[in-house]
Amino acid sequence: DAGVTQSPTHLIKTRGQQVTLRCSPKSGHDTVSWYQQALGQGPQFIFQYYEEEERQRGNFPDRFSGHQFPNYSSELNVNALLLGDSALYLCASIKTGSNYNEQFFGPGTRLTVL
């Protein structure tokens, strides 16, 4: 089992561009959450997908959007990039209804906006 995988590992974009990050959940998991971790900060919840729909959302602008596919993989899209969007983006997965609420985190995608 490869666990949670994310691609790409690193990405450099310029202000105003758009970016798409990808996540494959751990085998058997159906719920995917995305977090933004700015340098020196703790991860902040962006949103969560279950059954191909956004189930919860954190305090992020509409420039941040996502999608979940029938195979449970997920994408995070950020439009009109700002310098402040530079961060490590983490994906986490879990199987809804698990007795034990452990989410597995991927290694992250480091986004640099110039």
Next chain:
Amino acid sequence: GEDVEQSLFLSVREGDSSVINCTYTDSSSTYLYWYKQEPGAGLQLLTYIFSNMDMKQDQRLTVLLNKKDKHLSLRIADTQTGDSAIYFCAEETSGTYKYIFGTGTRLKVLA
């Protein structure tokens, strides 16, 4: 509201015990977690505690929860240089799978 606070730095000598503290504000939190993050790496779950417990021990790790004061601590016994990392506490309300993380405590272990 949702807010989780931690002290920023902790430095200990190898072989000593480390205690990392965390305070949270959401009284509806059901699960509380401790994660470890090494440079350039993702998050590794160390341990967790349910809100109806006040202590949990797992090998070198001891978690204490004071629900009245909304205070959580992680004690690492016999701290090793490999324990140097950033430690995050996180809270979650049951069934949401939405974690609120603290700011992280950077632990430095001196040989």
